[in-house]
Amino acid sequence: MSSATTAQPVHPVQVPTGAPVPTAADRLFLVLIAVCTAVTAANIYLAGPLLPLIAHDFGSTPSAVAWIASVAQFGYATGLLFFAPLGDRVNRRPLVAALSVATTAALLAGAAAPGTAALAVAVFVAAAATVVPQLLVPLVAERAPAHHRARHVAAVIAGLFTGIVAARVVGSLVGQAYGWRVVFIGSAALTLVLGLATAYVLPSEKRRGSGPLFAGLAALPGLVRSSPDLWRACLRQAGMFGAWSALWTTLALLLTGGSYGFSTATAGLFGLFGLAASAVAPLAGGFVDRFGAGKVVRSAYALAAVSVPLFWLGGHVLWALFVAAIAVHAALVAAHVANQTLALTTTSTPATANTAYVVxxxxxxxxxxxxxxxxxxxxxxxGVCVVAGVWLVIGWVSTATGARRR
Incomplete structure (x- = not known):
């Protein structure tokens, strides 16, 4: 598989005269993919808001089991390495169905886990198999008209972040009322239904690549080296997502701890601020189509930089935490729309490039x-705010100096 870049970066697009208008079937297809993305993405973040309940169940402290939330992200990155590049080579219908069944089985195993070790293994496997969104995003980009590509990608990303927020809000409320194990069971049922429904409506595809099935994995390093735009998108999103993850995965510890003393259900309601910020995705898609990805990413980083001191202040003042939660979600969503659209359109192998980006x-x-x-x-x-700030600096400075060298 060649790693040469053949597609062009995302720059402002002129709308062609007589451009095709999406049909009702196209819009329904996009909605289903967005909903499936929301449900599957939620699986990666189930453990985070439930940490206090999990710790109580296993006779531990929330900070002592916080590592389980990290296990899910490492599992997702591992699954992406092996499964997401297959989108360039195999029929996605059976792959989406198989991964949905595997995720369901792992979530049910997590619900029955007798201790933290067994739960961590189940969470890792579930996250590794729940890479369905990253198989679907390249398909959406392929099917979208060029002048609406970022808007279509943004619709799926909006679904992804809605799922992340739902994992915190709904998971916290249900977990507080019925226990954290019920949350895992409910997520397993939704994953199975939505995953199989999405697989059913996907177009049937023939194998599109030659050579070993996992050749896309071997091509990743060369692909990133040969595409400066992909390289920058990867590092900038790593910095942005790292800052968000540091703050968001430990927020429940702050809210349920001595500073505020909220219940798990009340702490979970903070996810609603993230849901409000998810409305940024369609706007960001329009801005990328109109002004280009670079300007949107720069604006997102500026907003994230403002949110970090607000989060620090929010350790003592509740209103600052409200504002910071909206700001950091808006920054993450806008950067993700711009960076992922760039990753999907800058090479001739979008699924493999998307794998590099999301990993x-x-x-x-x-x-x-x-x-x-x-x-x-x-x-x-x-200390959490310092970690977030350092990640933002690394993500921006490393790409800025690299761009000057290139």
Whole structure:
């Protein structure tokens, strides 16, 4: 498989005269994919808001089990490496169905876990198999008209972030009322139904690549090296997603701890601020189509930089936490729309490029959240904010200096 870049980066697009208008069937197809993406993406974040309940069930403390949330992100990154590149080579219908069944089985195993070790294994497997959204996003980009491509990608990303928020809000409320194990069972049922329904409506595809099935995995390093735009999108999203993950995966520890003393259900309602920010996705898609990806990413980083001191202030002042939660979600969503659209359109192998992009983002998120738990234990909420700020600096400075060298 060639790793040469043949597609063009996302720049402002002129709308062609007589451009095709999406049909009702196209819109319904997009809605179903967005809903499936929401349900499957939620599986990666189930454990985060439930940490206090999990700790109580296993006779531990929330900070002592915070690492389980990081396990999910490492599992997702692992699954992406092996499964997402297959979107360039195999029929996605049976692959989506098989992964949905595997995720369901792992979630049910997690619901029955007798301890933290068994739960961590189940969470890792479930996250590794729940890579369906990243098989669907390249398909959406392929089917979309060029002048609406970022808007279509944004619709799926909006579904993804709605799922992330739902994992916190609905998971916290249901977990508080019925226990964390019921949340895992309910997510397993939704994953099975939506995953199989989506697989049923996907177009049938023939194998499109030659050579070994996992050749896309071997092509990843060369693909990233040969595409400066993909390289920058990977690192900038790793920095942005790492900052968000550090703050968001430990927020329940702050809200249920001594500073505020909220219940798990009340803490979960903070996800509603993220849901409000998810409305940014369609706007960001329009801005990318009109002004280009670079301007949108720069604006997103500026907004994220403002949110970090607001989060620090939010350790003592509730209104600052409200504003910071909206700001950091809006920044993450806007950056994700711009960076992922760039990753999908800058090479001739979009599924493999998308794999590199999402693996980079989730690896950055997993590393940051794995540091955030110990930082909270040793230095409190201020330590978490420092981790988030460092990740933003790394994500931006590393790509800015690299761009000057190139």
């Amino acid at each position: 980079a983002g989730f690896t950055g998120g997993a590393l940051a959240s794995s540091l955030a738990g110990p930082a909270f234990s040793h230095w409190g909420w201020g």
